[in-house]
Amino acid sequence: xxxxxxxxxxxxxxxxxxxxxxxxxxxxxxxxxxxxxxxxxxxxxxxxxxxxxxxxxxxxxxxxxxxxxxxxxxxxxxxxxxxxxxxxxxxxxxxxxxxxxxxxxxxxxxxxxxxxxxxxxxxxxxxxxxxxxxxxxxxxxxxxxxxxxxxxxxxxxxxxxxxxxxxxxxxxxxxxxxxxxxxxxxx
Amino acid sequence: xxxxxxxxxxxxxxxxxxxxxxxxxxxxxxxxxxxxxxxxxxxxxxxxxxxxxxxxxxxxxxxxxxxxx
Amino acid sequence: xxxxxxxxxxxxxxxxxxxxxxxxxxxxxxxxxxxxxxxxxxxxxxxxxxxxxxxxxxxxxxxxxxxxxxxxxxxxxxxxxxxxxxxxxxxxxxxxxxxxxxxxxxxxxxxxxxxxxxxxxxxxxxxxxxxxxxxxxxxxxxxxxxxxxxxxxxxxxxxxxxxxxxxxxxxxxxxxxxxxxxxxxxxxxxxxxxxxxxxxxxxxxxxxxxxxxxxxxxxxxxxxxxxxxxxxxxxxxxxxxxxxxxxxxxxxxxxxxxxxxxxxxxxxxxxxxxxxxxxxxxxxxxxxxxxxxxxxxxxxxxxxxxxxxxxxxxxxxxxxxxxxxxxxxxxxxxxxxxxxxxxxxxxxxxxxxxxxxxxxxxxxxxxxxxxxxxxxxxxxxxxxxxxxxxxxxxxxxxxxxxxxxxxxxxxxxxxxxxxxxxxxxxxxxxx
Numbered sequence: 054x055x056x057x058x059x060x061x062x063x064x065x066x067x068x069x070x071x072x073x074x075x076x077x078x079x080x081x082x083x084x085x086x087x088x089x090x091x092x093x094x095x096x097x098x099x100x101x102x103x104x105x106x107x108x109x110x111x112x113x114x115x116x117x118x119x120x121x122x123x124x125x126x127x128x129x130x131x132x133x134x135x136x137x138x139x140x141x142x143x144x145x146x147x148x149x150x151x152x153x154x155x156x157x158x159x160x161x162x163x164x165x166x167x168x169x170x171x172x173x174x175x176x177x178x179x180x181x182x183x184x185x186x187x188x189x190x191x192x193x194x195x196x197x198x199x200x201x202x203x204x205x206x207x208x209x210x211x212x213x214x215x216x217x218x219x220x221x222x223x224x225x226x227x228x229x230x231x232x233x234x235x236x237x238x239x240x
Numbered sequence: 241x242x243x244x245x246x247x248x249x250x251x252x253x254x255x256x257x258x259x260x261x262x263x264x265x266x267x268x269x270x271x272x273x274x275x276x277x278x279x280x281x282x283x284x285x286x287x288x289x290x291x292x293x294x295x296x297x298x299x300x301x302x303x304x305x306x307x308x309x
Numbered sequence: 310x311x312x313x314x315x316x317x318x319x320x321x322x323x324x325x326x327x328x329x330x331x332x333x334x335x336x337x338x339x340x341x342x343x344x345x346x347x348x349x350x351x352x353x354x355x356x357x358x359x360x361x362x363x364x365x366x367x368x369x370x371x372x373x374x375x376x377x378x379x380x381x382x383x384x385x386x387x388x389x390x391x392x393x394x395x396x397x398x399x400x401x402x403x404x405x406x407x408x409x410x411x412x413x414x415x416x417x418x419x420x421x422x423x424x425x426x427x428x429x430x431x432x433x434x435x436x437x438x439x440x441x442x443x444x445x446x447x448x449x450x451x452x453x454x455x456x457x458x459x460x461x462x463x464x465x466x467x468x469x470x471x472x473x474x475x476x477x478x479x480x481x482x483x484x485x486x487x488x489x490x491x492x493x494x495x496x497x498x499x500x501x502x503x504x505x506x507x508x509x510x511x512x513x514x515x516x517x518x519x520x521x522x523x524x525x526x527x528x529x530x531x532x533x534x535x536x537x538x539x540x541x542x543x544x545x546x547x548x549x550x551x552x553x554x555x556x557x558x559x560x561x562x563x564x565x566x567x568x569x570x571x572x573x574x575x576x577x578x579x580x581x582x583x584x585x586x587x588x589x590x591x592x593x594x595x596x597x598x599x600x601x602x603x604x605x606x607x608x609x610x611x612x613x614x615x616x617x618x619x620x621x622x623x624x625x626x627x628x629x630x631x632x633x634x635x636x637x638x639x640x641x642x643x644x645x646x647x648x649x650x651x652x653x654x655x656x657x658x659x660x661x662x663x664x665x666x667x668x669x670x671x672x673x674x675x676x677x678x679x680x681x682x683x684x685x686x687x688x689x690x691x692x693x694x695x696x697x698x699x700x701x702x703x704x705x706x707x708x709x710x711x712x713x714x715x716x717x718x719x720x721x722x723x724x725x726x727x728x729x730x731x732x733x734x735x736x737x738x739x740x
Contacts, residue, residue: 091297094255101260106295178251178299249646249687250496269681273647 066130073123075212078199080116081163082216085192087112089223110170117167124160152201155194162191192220242280243303245289249273251300258301261292280306319533322558323542324518328413334447337454340416344525347420347461351524352427356382359520362528363540368396368480368513369586369615371539371603374520377510381500382429384508392504393426394487395419395436397444397514398471398478401586402730403617406544406556407514411444414518415451416460421517423462424524429510433465435487436514437478440470472740473733475587475641476690480511482643491739493643494688513615515544534560539602543613547572549620549726550579562605565597568618577622581704583727585614587634588693590700591627610700619727626720627705628664628712630727631698635660637729638694643739649691652682656698665721669713676702 087109096102124140127133134147141161144154169176169184199213245258245265254272262285265277281289281303293301322328327335327343335343351358360375385391395418399407411418422434436452438444445468452468455461469487471477477492484503486492495502503509512520519541523531532540539561545568548554552573559571565582569575581591584601590611599605601613621627639653659675662668675698683695702709712718 091255096256101257102255103257103260103291103295106257106297110295173299174294248496249648249685252647254647269648269652269685271647271651273651273685275681275685 064132066126067132070123070127070130073119073126074199074202075209077116077119077123078195078216079212080112080119081192081195082219084109084113084116085188086219086223088188089220089227093223093227093229095226113167113170117163120160120163149202152198155198155201159191159195159198162187162194166191242306243286243289244278244280244306245276246302246304247274247276248300248302251298253298253300255297257295257297258292261295262288265289266292274301323522323534324410324417324515324544325413325556325558328409334412335414335416337416337451337458337460340414341460344417344420344522347423348524349424349427349462352424355424355428355520355524358523358528362523362531363535363538364516364519364523364531365539365603366513367515367519367543367615369612371612374512374516377500377512378425378428381508381510384500385430388507390507391429391431392484392487392507392509393422393429393431393434394480394483394499394504394509394511395422395434395514395517396478396480396483396511397436397438397448398483399439399615400473400475400478401588401615401617402728403548403583403586403619404546404615406546406616408439408442408444409556410514410518410544411438411448415448416455417518417521418514419448419451419455419461419466420521420524421519422466422512423464424520425510425512425517426464427462429508431464431510433467435504436466436468437471437483437487438468440473445470472737473730474643474737474739475638476643476688477739479688479690481688484509484511486740493645493739494690496687536562536600536602536604538604543616545571545601545613545616545618547618547620549583549618550575550577550622550625551620552576561602562600564600564605565618568601569597569620575620575622577624579620580623580625581621581627583619583621584611584617586617586693587638587727588690588697589614589617590696591621591631591704592700593704621726624720625723625726626664626708626718627701628660628709629718629721630725631701631705632657632661632664633725633729634727635694635698637732638690638697640732642690643688646686646691648682648685652678652685653691653694656682656694660698660701663709664712667713667715672702672709672713 087105091106091109094102095105127135128137128140135153139146139153140157143157144150146153165184166188169181173181196213196217252273256268256272258274259266259268264285265279265281266274269275289303293303327339356375356378359378360373364374365371366374381391397407397411426434436448438448449468452466471483471486471492474492476482476494479494480499481495482492484499485495488504499509499511501508503511535541541561542558543561545557545559547557547568551569555572557571559568579594581593582596584590584592584606592609592611596609603612606612635657639657642650642653644650656675656678659671659678662671679695679699682691684692708718
């Protein structure tokens, strides 16, 4: 990576993209965890289920906001060759096509998740549910994209590891809840 | 427009968000499934009622127009 | 099933006339000889004929058939398609009338179905029969006979066998199955959203057989038998402690006593009757004087349903019989609605604790649960179980008090009067 000294604003796009990328991953992780907790029916006297569900929706929308900043700023950045097309079509960028390509896949998936969820009442629940399962595909790819595009700092490794553990823990809760629901049905 | 709650019992999985949001009109039986009051949704609860419909994880809860008696 | 058949009305059965004479099913030639050709001219105003005749569905609901025909025709015209399904599934263990009728007079049923199809604008007819009875083959043979002799409307008629679960004979479940889905009930009525989402007429086999005769002989002829609100004859499956357990055809309006007399009378002193089926109600012996029509039994909270009458002898334990049937019914749910798949086993369990366990707390808990479960499923299956158990608590209240007081009951160890079939194995599936 080359930084041209006189044009500070240009390397600003790069840092903006990196920063918003990490925030997006953290928010995406939080959204996945909240989604797993909703499905796992976690609640207590002071934490009702509608809060989990409501947070899941708000955090998801916030994720998209930061993701858009992440995508737009990297397109505007002059020093890496990532055009607008490469943000949605995987593996066509000039700069590190594999890892950027994974990012494009995640972006596509998240757009699909958000659009179907906003239009949830207008489609069959069955259809919405099948599309929403793509989140289980999107999140690991987001993690891979983050790690692959450049983990040159320890704190990044820490953030990624914590995210992974959080999702695994929430996943265990979800599975425990699923078995409880299924057990309620005879035969 | 007067409305009341209706629930698709096949879709309902007993998540119980509806009873949390509108306990005045929805209570849960011993297995976690909603018992809906037959009453019309009063105006001060309309916002909560719509939120309950939107937040239901299975989209099983709906508001249906009801003929005023 | 060789009892001489007599009805109040001119002494001749209508649906089972051929069967009474020959003891076997009517081939097409016999059917044509006895009933004449298919009256296709009646199809355009079939709904009016049915309404004028006062024909009401014989599948259990006693819903006016003319109104059903008109509704499906109307919705079908708007939707651009309609279907006709003959419901001969009869998963009620105590009922045998539809299975008998499909063997004895398949062409009457098929005539009625084809006329109904023409009336509602359906392009195909499907006959649903009980799996594993051989009816699929025999009805299939009747259909082939009709095709060979070019009898009928020319519409395609097929036979299907839904799974043997109790709920799979419910009209929306049959429509669901015919459309390629599982044999599970749905929340929307079949006349709105049936086979493949299109308006569907799901009619009981016996209803369609009556329709085939009304189309030939007219509404006035039909009304010569029966009551003003429920005209015609009906098939009754009579069981329990009677001399001859069988299916009998009687004019609607016959009393409980008439029905038992047709079956040779009771073989022991009776304690109660189960009327309507396993999802019906227990009634006391004072009901015997009543006409077994919807209007005649409504004042005591009962209905003839699909024409099932079972006589419970004094030596049997009504509570124990009810526990057995309720437990079986609980196992037959479609696993779709929480109050049903949770509530029905809980209700059966409470009744068992009362009957065998002297659990007084279970009685108040049971009454509460009956109120909570009633009406909270997508179909009427939980309602039937609630009706059965609630009527048992009323009719057998003295026995139940005696059980709870620890007095024991000789009937607990008697052979069961109400038989329950082996529950279908899980491998039966829903397709």
